[in-house]
Amino acid sequence: MTDWYRRLQFLLRPGPVAHALVGAAGAAAGWAALELFFVEGGCSGRVGLANAFFFPVVMGAISAALSAVDSGSGGRFSDRLTRALAAFGPAFAVAYMLLGPCHILFMGLNPSARSLADFRHLAGAVSAVGARSLAWGLMGFSVGVGVWAARGGKARALGALLGALAGGVVAGMIFDPVQELLRTMSIEAPWASRIAGFVLVGGLAGFMTGLAAAIVSSGRMVVLCGPLSGRVFLLDSRPCSVGSSPSCDLVLRGDPLVQSIHVLIRKVGFSVELECASPEAMSEVNHRVTSRTSLLDGDRIRVGNTDLAFFSGIQAARL
Numbered sequence: 291m292t293d294w295y296r297r298l299q300f301l302l303r304p305g306p307v308a309h310a311l312v313g314a315a316g317a318a319a320g321w322a323a324l325e326l327f328f329v330e331g332g333c334s335g336r337v338g339l340a341n342a343f344f345f346p347v348v349m350g351a352i353s354a355a356l357s358a359v360d361s362g363s364g365g366r367f368s369d370r371l372t373r374a375l376a377a378f379g380p381a382f383a384v385a386y387m388l389l390g391p392c393h394i395l396f397m398g399l400n401p402s403a404r405s406l407a408d409f410r411h412l413a414g415a416v417s418a419v420g421a422r423s424l425a426w427g428l429m430g431f432s433v434g435v436g437v438w439a440a441r442g443g444k445a446r447a448l449g450a451l452l453g454a455l456a457g458g459v460v461a462g463m464i465f466d467p468v469q470e471l472l473r474t475m476s477i478e479a480p481w482a483s484r485i486a487g488f489v490l491v492g493g494l495a496g497f498m499t500g501l502a503a504a505i506v507s508s509g510r511m512v513v514l515c516g517p518l519s520g521r522v523f524l525l526d527s528r529p530c531s532v533g534s535s536p537s538c539d540l541v542l543r544g545d546p547l548v549q550s551i552h553v554l555i556r557k558v559g560f561s562v563e564l565e566c567a568s569p570e571a572m573s574e575v576n577h578r579v580t581s582r583t584s585l586l587d588g589d590r591i592r593v594g595n596t597d598l599a600f601f602s603g604i605q606a607a608r609l
Contacts, residue, residue, distance in 0.1 A: 306500035309356060313453075313496025316355025317488040320348035325481055345392075345429055346385035349454075352492040353381035353436025356450060356499050369541070373440050381436025385429055392425040423462030426487065430454025433495050453498025454491055461487030509562055509585070509602050511540065511555070516596040518542070529556040532593055533567070547594035555585070555600075562600070564591065 324347055327340035357377035358370040398421075434451025469483040511523045511530070523530065523540055531538040535550040542548045551567040566573055566581040574592040575583050585591075587602040 306497045309359065309496035309500030310493045311496070312355045312359050313352050313492035313494075313499070314489045315492070316351040316353075316496075317348055317492030318485065319355075320351030321485050321488045323347060323351075325484070328481075328484075330480060342389070343386070345389065346382045346432075348488050348491075349385040349429060349432040350378040350382035350436060352454070352495055353433045353440075353450070354378040355492070356433070356437055356496055357440035377436035377440035379436075380439035381432045384435045385432035388429055388432060392428050395428065396421045396425040418466055419463055421462075422465055423459045426458035426462040426465075426491070427455045428458070430456075430458035430491055430495065433491075437499065449498040449500070449502025450495050453495035456498070457491035457494030460494070461490045464490070509587075509600055511591075512599045512601065513540075514590075514597040514599055516542070517544070518596070525555060525557075525562065529554050531567075532598075542594060542596050545594040545596065548596075552593055558584075561585075562602075 324340045324344050328344060329341055354374035354377045358374040431451060431454070433454035434447045437450040438447030465483045465487050468486055469480055472479050472482060509525045511525065513519050513521045513523075518540075530540065531551050532540040532542065532553045532555065533551040534542055534545065534548045538551060542552070549568065549571045552571045553573050554565050554567060556563060556565070562585045564573065564575065564580075564583055564585055569581070572579055572581060574580070575585070576590055577592075585600045587600070589600045591598040591600060
């Protein structure tokens with residue numbers, strides 16, 4: 291693994307703040323990809339693909355970024371890339387389908403497309419802000435769809451949806467004020483309003499996604515040694531599989547002592563249990579060989595040549 295990727299691992303750890311940073315970064319990346327090709331005006335014959343695909347690309351980028359840091363995606367770059375692509379497509383498609391309804395909603399509530407440039411028309415200004423907030427909030431629905439499609443789990447998808455919805459509403463509220471503030475400073479920079487709004491949507495969507503994951507967490511697994519050393523895997527209501535198979539949640543490649551599916555870690559009632567998948571797949575918990583046991587906060591687990599540490603849901607929620 292290259293040094294630059296190791297230096298970015300703090301962004302790949304689960305948690306509300308880290309997810310907020312990743313969501314905002316995804317939004318900024320989507321914005322940067324199309325901003326240079328965007329044509330101001332909206333009704334000009336020069337308006338091209340950049341205008342039509344701006345929102346779908348940004349919403350897809352936010353969803354892809356959040357899915358890439360999903361705790362079940364593993365530490366390998368290829369695994370994260372696959373998860374990101376699985377989220378981008380559905381989010382892009384849903385956002386594109388929502389363009390029409392959002393435009394109808396915006397124009398229906400704000401038929402003259404009035405902005406805050408003329409404060410003498412208070413009703414028009416309020417209408418512009420309200421219409422844009424509702425349209426941006428509706429567009430945020432696509433972020434949650436993308437996270438869910440990438441097997442992000444219902445809690446993460448709901449968190450992404452609520453965060454993007456809230457972010458879209460707030461972004462719609464600040465879009466015109468930011469633009470008007472810059473105009474009073476003799477700065478014509480509508481792009482600033484766009485990136486501020488998009489980053490806000492991505493940041494809030496990420497924060498809510500991480501928060502939802504922490505709330506439903508059964509705990510977390512920290513890899514103490516081996517190729518994935520330092521990685522953190524958040525556990526939720528789904529069973530977590532550990533083994534050499536690419537289909538496992540925690541993939542331990544290149545270890546001859548690890549079977550394709552070696553152990554399963556699942557929530558049973560109010561406790562978390564570790565169970566070996568077969569009689570041959572033994573593991574150690576606190577240096578004692580076992581095939582099935584309940585896990586306590588701080589337990590050390592050895593699977594093949596890899597050491598793991600388990601921390602309870604209470605500890606995981608502090609991430």
